[in-house]
Amino acid sequence: xxxxxxxxxxxxxxxxxxxxxxxxxxxxxxxxxxxxxxxxxxxxxxxxxxxxxxxxxxxxxxxxxxxxxxxxxxxxxxxxxxxxxxxxxxxxxxxxxxxxxxxxxxxxxxxxxxxxxxxxxxxxxxxxxxxxxxxxxxxxxxxxxxxxxxxxxxxxxxxxxxxxxxxxxxxxxxxxxxxxxxxxxxxxxxxxxxxxxxxxxxxxxxxxxxxxxxxxxxxxxxxxxxxxxxxxxxxxxxxxxxxxxxxxxxxxxxxxxxxxxxxxxxxxxxxxxxxxxxxxxxxxxxxxxxxxxxxxxxxxxxxxxxxxxxxxxxxxxxxxx
Amino acid sequence: xxxxxxxxxxxxxxxxxxxxxxxxxxxxxxxxxxxxxxxxxxxxxxxxxxxxxxxxxxxxxxxxxxxxxxxxxxxxxxxxxxxxxxxxxxxxxxxxxxxxxxxxxxxxxxxxxxxxxxxxxxxxxxxxxxxxxxxxxxxxxxxxxxxxxxxxxxxxxxxxxxxxxxxxxxxxxxxxxxxxxxxxxxxxxxxxxxxxxxxxxxxxxxxxxxxxxxxxxxxxxxxxxxxxxxxxxxxxxxxxxxxxxxxxxxxxxxxxxxxxxxxxxxxxxxxxxxxxxxxxxxxxxxxxxxxxxxxxxxxxxxxxxxxxxxxxxxxxxxxxxxxxxxxxxxxxxxxxxxxxxxxxxxxxxxxxxxxxxxxxxxxxxxxxxxxxxxxxxxxxxxxxxxxxxxxxxxxxxxxxxxxxxxxxxxxxxxxxxxxxxxxxxxxxxxxxxxxxxxxxxxxxxxxxxxxxxxxxxxxxxxxxxxxxxxxxxxxxxxxxxxxxxxxxxxxxxxxxxxxx
Amino acid sequence: xxxxxxxxxxxxxxxxxxxxxxxxxxxxxxxxxxxxxxxxxxxxxxxxxxxxxxxxxxxxxxxxxxxxxxxxxxxxxxxxxxxxxxxxxxxxxxxxxxxxxxxxxxxxxxxxxxxxxxxxxxxxxxxxxxxxxxxxxxxxxxxxxxxxx
Numbered sequence: 030x031x032x033x034x035x036x037x038x039x040x041x042x043x044x045x046x047x048x049x050x051x052x053x054x055x056x057x058x059x060x061x062x063x064x065x066x067x068x069x070x071x072x073x074x075x076x077x078x079x080x081x082x083x084x085x086x087x088x089x090x091x092x093x094x095x096x097x098x099x100x101x102x103x104x105x106x107x108x109x110x111x112x113x114x115x116x117x118x119x120x121x122x123x124x125x126x127x128x129x130x131x132x133x134x135x136x137x138x139x140x141x142x143x144x145x146x147x148x149x150x151x152x153x154x155x156x157x158x159x160x161x162x163x164x165x166x167x168x169x170x171x172x173x174x175x176x177x178x179x180x181x182x183x184x185x186x187x188x189x190x191x192x193x194x195x196x197x198x199x200x201x202x203x204x205x206x207x208x209x210x211x212x213x214x215x216x217x218x219x220x221x222x223x224x225x226x227x228x229x230x231x232x233x234x235x236x237x238x239x240x241x242x243x244x245x246x247x248x249x250x251x252x253x254x255x256x257x258x259x260x261x262x263x264x265x266x267x268x269x270x271x272x273x274x275x276x277x278x279x280x281x282x283x284x285x286x287x288x289x290x291x292x293x294x295x296x297x298x299x300x301x302x303x304x305x306x307x308x309x310x311x312x313x314x315x316x317x318x319x320x321x322x323x324x325x326x327x328x329x330x331x332x333x334x335x336x337x338x339x340x341x342x343x344x345x346x347x348x349x350x
Numbered sequence: 351x352x353x354x355x356x357x358x359x360x361x362x363x364x365x366x367x368x369x370x371x372x373x374x375x376x377x378x379x380x381x382x383x384x385x386x387x388x389x390x391x392x393x394x395x396x397x398x399x400x401x402x403x404x405x406x407x408x409x410x411x412x413x414x415x416x417x418x419x420x421x422x423x424x425x426x427x428x429x430x431x432x433x434x435x436x437x438x439x440x441x442x443x444x445x446x447x448x449x450x451x452x453x454x455x456x457x458x459x460x461x462x463x464x465x466x467x468x469x470x471x472x473x474x475x476x477x478x479x480x481x482x483x484x485x486x487x488x489x490x491x492x493x494x495x496x497x498x499x500x501x502x503x504x505x506x507x508x509x510x511x512x513x514x515x516x517x518x519x520x521x522x523x524x525x526x527x528x529x530x531x532x533x534x535x536x537x538x539x540x541x542x543x544x545x546x547x548x549x550x551x552x553x554x555x556x557x558x559x560x561x562x563x564x565x566x567x568x569x570x571x572x573x574x575x576x577x578x579x580x581x582x583x584x585x586x587x588x589x590x591x592x593x594x595x596x597x598x599x600x601x602x603x604x605x606x607x608x609x610x611x612x613x614x615x616x617x618x619x620x621x622x623x624x625x626x627x628x629x630x631x632x633x634x635x636x637x638x639x640x641x642x643x644x645x646x647x648x649x650x651x652x653x654x655x656x657x658x659x660x661x662x663x664x665x666x667x668x669x670x671x672x673x674x675x676x677x678x679x680x681x682x683x684x685x686x687x688x689x690x691x692x693x694x695x696x697x698x699x700x701x702x703x704x705x706x707x708x709x710x711x712x713x714x715x716x717x718x719x720x721x722x723x724x725x726x727x728x729x730x731x732x733x734x735x736x737x738x739x740x741x742x743x744x745x746x747x748x749x750x751x752x753x754x755x756x757x758x759x760x761x762x763x764x765x766x767x768x769x770x771x772x773x774x775x776x777x778x779x780x781x782x783x784x785x786x787x788x789x790x791x792x793x794x795x796x797x798x799x800x801x802x803x804x805x806x807x808x809x810x811x812x813x814x815x816x817x818x819x820x821x822x823x824x825x826x827x828x829x830x831x832x833x834x835x836x837x838x839x840x841x842x843x844x845x846x847x848x849x850x
Numbered sequence: 851x852x853x854x855x856x857x858x859x860x861x862x863x864x865x866x867x868x869x870x871x872x873x874x875x876x877x878x879x880x881x882x883x884x885x886x887x888x889x890x891x892x893x894x895x896x897x898x899x900x901x902x903x904x905x906x907x908x909x910x911x912x913x914x915x916x917x918x919x920x921x922x923x924x925x926x927x928x929x930x931x932x933x934x935x936x937x938x939x940x941x942x943x944x945x946x947x948x949x950x951x952x953x954x955x956x957x958x959x960x961x962x963x964x965x966x967x968x969x970x971x972x973x974x975x976x977x978x979x980x981x982x983x984x985x986x987x988x989x990x991x992x993x994x995x996x997x998x999x
Contacts, residue, residue, distance in 0.1 A: 067397030068681035073688050093994050098552035181807055188540035209806050210537045219674045223491040238673045238695020315688050398992040522868055522906040529875055529899045536892035543892055544878040574929035574964045740967045744975045747960050748953050751940040756993050764941030768934050779923035780860040798895045810888040
């Protein structure tokens with residue numbers, strides 16, 4: 030029992046000591062929580078970030094994978110961590126902008142966190158199985174309208190961006206396609222290759238190698254502007270659905286109670302990271318563009334996205350009733 | 351064919367550079383270590399050690415990380431045999447007869463056969479990747495959801511064969527496992543199911559927490575009930591080397607297990623698990639003395655261990671030929687390659703021949719290293735059983751707790767272990783076997799996922815399971831297996847009734 | 851080590867256990883959409899499984915009541931409780947107080963699970979385990995956990 034008391038005491042003093050230490054931050058290893066399983070795209074971004082920050086801040090940065098609930102478990106954990114700058118999150122659009130709207134989360138995307146900077150963006154790519162007579166977005170819309178409900182699309186599961194990007198597309202252009210959920214984006218992409226599903230709005234990381242090998246046909250990217258990796262591929266917005274823009278991002282967020290002085294320091298480091306050629310090269314292999322935003326821009330972006338998904342969900346539920 | 355050998359020769363020239371040999375050895379040693387430590391799986395370890403490989407060149411890094419993965423398969427059987435703690439789903443069946451053998455003082459024999467079988471199977475699997483990788487990958491492309499569903503059914507039916515008691519009770523345990531497998535988020539709707547409102551359960555019950563509780567920790571508790579001298583029969587510890595007679599008995603099992611593992615390992619999802627369970631079921635079926643199974647049959651160790659090692663090797667096929675990762679470990683290797691500036695895809699063989707053939711060559715080298723590392727270690731492991739149990743059980747408990755924690759860095763999983771230990775202890779007292787439960791738990795989510803997906807893609811036509819040839823064959827196989835299980839038990843019951 | 855007097859047999863209690871688990875599952879499945887064969891909701895599979903499990907459980911209960919089966923093994927509370935407690939203590943302490951304290955606490959509690967342990971041996975084991983675990987798991991395998999508070 031004495032030991033436990035001693036431990037509690039030590040923890041208490043540890044906490045109060047860190048509050049005053051914004052000046053000398055970082056004086057101990059920083060924990061970078063990746064709310065997804067190791068091996069995925071967010072994990073890669075997290076590790077690239079950790080590698081750069083470690084050099085830049087001359088302090089160990091540990092990547093900690095806390096997978097679960099489509100990123101909610103890890104994000105939740107960070108939102109409840111002490112705001113001392115030693116616990117950061119490699120958050121992503123799914124758990125921050127979509128999940129709080131689509132389901133109930135114990136955190137509020139704008140109140141529970143201090144967004145610091147988006148570090149990478151990655152568009153979804155519309156890919157179809159090459160055996161289908163669909164060569165463009167116009168073809169896709171025509172085909173889908175002629176055969177309502179017949180086209181199947183793979184997703185990483187209900188509630189994920191792959192699903193919502195098609196749901197938004199369906200709502201905008203008036204098509205109806207059948208949702209086939211998979212356990213993750215990678216098997217969904219594989220199913221387009223094997224022809225088990227007809228198409229998918231897949232993230233660039235999974236799609237790029239398959240597009241290069243011609244095992245799938247790329248029709249468009251979902252971002253507002255064309256991707257640097259597939260400059261010949263049009264955007265959904267410029268072909269069939271003006272204004273359509275869905276982009277997956279990963280950004281560094283801190284618990285809401287983190288002092289501004291530390292946020293500024295991290296922001297400065299991330300600004301340098303966005304200009305680092307090696308980081309850019311590594312992000313490019315994952316199909317991601319390296320990005321920097323100020324905390325204010327980041328906050329505004331999340332606000333905008335939350336509105337977009339809230340509107341879409343209302344549209345969908347209105348249609349159902 | 352000549353091309354393959356030329357390419358493989360080139361591969362050896364890549365893999366056999368002193369530096370890459372060191373990485374291969376490091377991977378093998380590290381893999382053995384985490385394989386032996388229960389709970390610590392290749393996924394957690396590779397992700398934790400990934401940063402250490404940043405400084406290496408990509409080929410060296412991937413050789414080492416792959417070595418961790420297949421090395422862990424070698425070590426995985428060790429705790430299953432010694433203390434009844436299967437580290438992962440593929441060594442669950444190994445524990446059934448392996449642990450019995452250890453209790454009879456035949457731990458050395460079981461470990462040696464497991465290592466030899468693993469080595470032969472690992473080498474065979476690697477040959478298959480080199481010679482048949484691309485055509486086999488095309489075969490996996492023919493598999494769609496209905497076929498996977500039928501494969502899962504075959505796996506579940508094999509789980510009934512595992513049981514030594516009444517098949518009806520075994521089936522009830524499978525259903526209990528299936529139900530436990532349903533806990534978590536429904537992928538079709540994103541709704542939480544039976545999670546008691548706990549966000550930690552949204553990805554389902556942690557497998558390691560379940561296995562440690564049901565098998566390892568429950569076993570510790572029931573050992574503590576007895577006087578410690580009874581736990582291992584020391585009087586009969588034979589030579590650790592299997593006799594020629596034992597080897598001859600295991601030979602058929604190793605061959606069959608290797609073939610099953612090679613084939614199933616290529617398939618995503620539960621391929622390796624189904625391979626090890628099916629191999630056990632097959633051995634029990636073809637054996638002239640099936641009653642030995644569950645009481646220390648060497649084939650029950652040889653078959654499944656060969657199957658899971660062959661599967662560990664061939665599970666690289668979809669990744670290396672199509673760029674499609676089929677398991678969490680494979681996804682992690684994709685991530686590792688990405689971080690090293692290589693995006694694996696269908697073009698990897700033509701674009702990165704050094705990497706592809708170098709990795710394959712390193713697998714031969716790695717398997718040879720593993721068998722050399724593992725055989726002498728057997729003596730050490732067997733001697734570990736001589737450690738007084740009053741000390742050993744404390745070690746087991748602590749290592750289990752750390753192992754469970756390390757999977758998700760989550761204390762919650764340890765509390766889950768507490769719960770499942772209680773369940774495992776009760777089941778043990780009720781003479782209910784946990785192995786079928788585990789198979790249901792592993793396959794449950796996949797059964798549901800593939801069943802629902804089949805009906806969505808077939809637009810609601812249930813005949814799809816019978817119309818697809820692969821699916822039909824698998825279902826027929828399941829039916830034959832099921833009948834062969836039920837018939838003897840019915841006729842036995844008739845006899846009993848008759849005698850009464 | 852003579853077993854206590856038994857009421858019922860293992861079949862009866864196995865069936866009862868299955869029925870109870872199925873019933874608990876059904877309570878939680880109640881709120882889920884069931885759907886139809888062609889349009890399955892999240893509750894379809896769990897409901898089916900829980901009902902089958904309950905059915906099988908009932909059959910086993912009946913079998914247990916009507917036939918003489920294997921008696922239930924004796925439950926020993928001492929090892930059960932202390933081992934479970936030791937794990938719970940580890941879980942509670944590992945993040946709050948670090949690995950070493952968690953291990954010492956776990957060994958301390960697990961010590962009581964057996965009557966054959968001696969304080970000295972357990973204490974030495976605990977200390978050696980904390981050192982070995984810190985080296986192997988934290989230093990070598992880099993598990994993200996604090997060694998000390």
